[in-house]
Amino acid sequence: MSEITLYTINSGKKQPTLACSEHLIESNYLQAMALLQQQENAISDAEKTVLASQAAELLCLDAESGHANAQYVYAQFLRYGTGVEKNLEQSLFWLKHAADQQYEEAQFELAMLLPLEDEQHLILLDAAAQQGNVQAMLCMAIHEQRQSNMPKALYWLNLAKDQQIPHAYYLLAQFYRHGHGVDQCSVQTVGFLTQAADLGHVDAYFELFQAYKDGNGVRKDKQVALKYLQLARDHQHIEAASIEFKIS
Numbered sequence: 001m002s003e004i005t006l007y008t009i010n011s012g013k014k015q016p017t018l019a020c021s022e023h024l025i026e027s028n029y030l031q032a033m034a035l036l037q038q039q040e041n042a043i044s045d046a047e048k049t050v051l052a053s054q055a056a057e058l059l060c061l062d063a064e065s066g067h068a069n070a071q072y073v074y075a076q077f078l079r080y081g082t083g084v085e086k087n088l089e090q091s092l093f094w095l096k097h098a099a100d101q102q103y104e105e106a107q108f109e110l111a112m113l114l115p116l117e118d119e120q121h122l123i124l125l126d127a128a129a130q131q132g133n134v135q136a137m138l139c140m141a142i143h144e145q146r147q148s149n150m151p152k153a154l155y156w157l158n159l160a161k162d163q164q165i166p167h168a169y170y171l172l173a174q175f176y177r178h179g180h181g182v183d184q185c186s187v188q189t190v191g192f193l194t195q196a197a198d199l200g201h202v203d204a205y206f207e208l209f210q211a212y213k214d215g216n217g218v219r220k221d222k223q224v225a226l227k228y229l230q231l232a233r234d235h236q237h238i239e240a241a242s243i244e245f246k247i248s
Contacts, residue, residue, distance in 0.1 A: 056083030150181025186217030
C-alpha cells in the first residue's frame with residue numbers, strides 16, 4: 001500500500017505522521033465523528049467551538065486525501081460555518097468531489113442545489129436513486145409521473161415502499177385513487193393509506209378519516225374515522241383542526 005504524510009492533532013500542534021493511507025484516513029474520519037459526539041455533550045460554547053474546529057481539521061485532511069464521507073461532511077461544515085469560516089463556494093467544491101465518487105447523499109444534495117433546467121440535475125437525481133437514496137427515488141417518481149411515464153414512476157415508488165418510506169405508500173395510494181398507470185381501486189387506495197398511516201404519515205391520517213367517514217373503499221366506521229381524525233389533529237393537520245366530527 002502507498003504511504004502518505006498526514007497530520008494528527010496533538011495539544012493544538014500539528015505533527016507529521018507516516019502511516020498506511022487507507023487506515024489513517026478512516027481513523028481520522030472516525031475521530032472527527034467522535035469529536036462531534038463529544039460536542040453534543042459539551043457544557044460551554046467555548047468547548048463546543050474547540051471540538052468543532054478539531055473535527056473540521058481532521059475532516060479537511062481526509063477530504064483532501066479523497067475520503068468521500070469526509071468530503072461530504074466537510075462540505076456541511078463549510079456550508080453552515082461549523083468549526084470553520086462559512087464558505088459556500090468551498091462547500092460546493094467538496095460536495096461535487098463527493099458526488100464524483102458516487103456518494104449518493106452528495107449526489108442528491110447537489111441535485112437539489114442545481115436549477116431544474118440544469119442538465120446535471122436529473123443525472124445526479126437518477127444516480128442517487130439508483131444507489132438507494134429514497135428521497136431521490138421519490139423525486140424521480142414525481143418526475144416520471146410529470147413525463148407521463150407511469151411504469152417508471154411506479155417502479156421508483158415501489159422501490160421506496162420496499163424501504164418502508166411512508167410518503168411512497170401515500171403516493172401509491174394516490175396512483176390507485178386516480179388510476180395513474182394502474183386500475184382505479186378504492187380498496188388498494190385505503191390499503192396503501194393505512195400502511196402510510198402506520199408509519200406516521202399525517203395526510204394519510206386525514207384521508208383515512210374521510211374514507212371511514214364516507215365508506216370509500218372500506219365499510220363506514222365512525223369510531224375508526226374519529227381515531228384517524230384525532231391523529232391528524234394531534235399532528236397539526238390544518239384541515240383536520242377545523243372539522244367538528246362527533247359520534248352520535
